[in-house]
Amino acid sequence: MRKRFALVGAAVATLVLSLLTVAPAHAAAGFTVANGRLLDANGNDFVMRGVNHAHTWYADRTTQALKDIKATGANTVRVVLSSGDRWTLNTASDVANVISQCKANKLICVLEVHDTTGYQEQSGAVTLARAVEYWKSVQSALAGQEKYVILNIGNEPWGNTGYTGWTQATKDAITSLRAAGFQHTIMVDAPNWGQDWAFTMRDNAASVFAADPQRNTVFSIHMYGVFDTAAEIDDYLNRFVTAKLPIVVGEFGNDHSDGNPDEDTIFATTQSLKLGYLAWSWSGNGGGVEYLDMVTGFNAAQLTTWGQRAINGANGIKATSREASVYGGGGDPTDTTPPSTPGTPSASGVTSTGATLSWTASTDNVGVSGYDVVRVNGTTETAAASTATTTATVSGLTASTTYTFAVYARDAAGNRSTRSSTVNVTTQAGGGGPASCAVTYKLAGQWQGGFQGDVKIANTGTAAVNGWTLRWTWANGQTVSQSWGATTTQSGATLSATNVSYTGSIPVNGSVSFGFIGSWNGANSAPTAFTLNGAACTTA
Template structure:
């Protein structure tokens, strides 16, 4: 009996030790990590990414953009890097990028762009090669777990054999962990990031289970595949219902029929508490995806206005990481001057503000417009802009202002967040409109209180 009791006692001790062993969290003791479907900081505070993509590897001299993106309301910047497909970003350069993020109170998502379209683009690198790049940077990444997320490879599989994504992603995660990385890892979907064949969606649990630290977040890139509210909601529902962590790592805006429904996307991200990172600050071959004109923070494009000042945009929803203090995003003066706008119509001064109407894009039957409001020599609390169309144009929808029409007269009133302007300060709102025959630029008036 004593022997049997001793055996039982030994078993209980072993079981107790096992329980104690597994109580400890799998993730690193410090740093950003996954908890359920949320990203949290080391202190347990939820962190929801509200950020911008920046094409650093091709525009390494645009270091002022980090401060500008912060001023636009971002709490995160996703930084494009290359390990050799383009000019390689060295350890010294990556260190400088991390320091720029930290100095501007931004969480830094570092991504290797070399993998873009692997299997379809012959120049693309494999995910295994991408991991080799990160291993080469380990000395400058270790210790940055509170501030840095590693996005192993951008859009790592094209449309050719998208099914290879699962095994390649599992192997990449495990290789990162076997090399001692404890960072929050981000993995993009196949199909150039858009996962239209649902390979990532259908194999998400397999990929997440492959991480021994349970510290991986999935990333979907939403462009033309997600051109309706239903397509966005249906895709995100699967992740939410399965309690899988996901962020929208890239997306553009609905600049033409059939493109991404950016307004629904941002609203759904806000409602679900998931992160989004818009593409991109500037420098695109197709400038329709630029948020600024020529990296000029004082000259937001229509897309820039939508994501910066829109109802679910950066300034309305972004919250700074608590490691920086967790304060609301500030709006310091941009770092670069305002260039002249194409085809502007200056307002007739009325009261204490002026406004400028600009056609920022036009196609058969439709156009995008932008109106810039500037306070006079004294601060204002509210503004109203009016104009009258002479050529039959109409406004279909708007962001950054409440816009109404009465016949040919259009009236725009400030939103709740952009009515107060300091002396000489400016804000913008944008809209989509229709036209037939002629799309002339009207004269606008601005009145303020």
């Protein structure tokens, strides 16, 4: 049985979130976060529209409940699990079965551990660290399911006592999961029984997001009695959007013992901001909050007042939900706003057969899902590359030939921007790239969680290099946050460093250098293999 407590405490002065330029999400096998938006495995913007289901107490109802939840039009279900500390353990085989049923119903599965609810205030509640151990114990069920599963570490993992400990405990839980090999998008619930009335999550969200080495964390606020006015709802959600930090309403209802939430504003604001929401809950509530049932007795034919509002009301599930594209669904068909025009591309790493193009990102009302690079010949366009990042490598070109390229941006609804201005690229004479090269990689300094690297590229070939891209792959998941002497981009563990204007030329027997600041966790071994414009280099 799920029990809630009224919130206590005086109003806390508003602290403004620092504006944050969020780094592109670490490449993953499934969901990612980019520019404050949640993207599915196909790079499409994904807005949760769904329902919570109390599986751990009603496992015998789950098969039919998921079918019925899907029938509402929902694209997501948040599933209650237990680590075995307060309720019956949900084993790895049980979790695997839940995931299988979510997939069979084409639902994205948000899995949460409920035993953390009200830690330090409710008897028996466990820590986030304990929840992490549970996730490790069922990791076999989650491996390879990153396209379909979001890992919600623990439900409402602090009450109103000691809640300032939430920040460090959440950072530690995220880094522990990453160190254990979890590649999933992680969701974190707010303290104060999920409602964050003290703004602990709001004011520390940027640092928590930065603690995730994959930058793939989503924040979840639970909106009950604390959020009883439109001003409170709008202010809270807009602060995350302004800071480009991903936020969803992970639980909410139309009434509660701690106050009457403004559900109409929750529906309207999440829709206008294109933010996800998950209504609490399908059925089975007790302890005086039975009014939060969306259907009576798990009977989909008996919608309650709350169920009718959440499913069929204005901005409700039926009107606004779009199935995840990993199941074949598309973006919001009502969205007709195209992305802004990408910046004019620039070329680097030009060889006799290819080049790397880079451009300034576009913007879009629900997020850019990708870019199309085209080769232009008069009025004719030929597809050259497609990418979710602002760089692309074009290949298969002919030596000593001039080509013209341009870029389009697209969003999840299929809208395409106007074409960027063009860039002319003249390939090198036959051979392309250096005949040979040598790379010296040095660790200039290291501190807890961070380090400085210096790289020297020597041209040991017989022809000058004019424009270059150096690539290597990290062994320990390091990431680069800033650089000088080169422009760096990262896709997964692979880093690409492209010359800037003053480092583009490397004469025969000459060299250039660049440096960077990076982060590390656990180990910081040096890369052992480098390529320059696609040619392997020796290490010096």
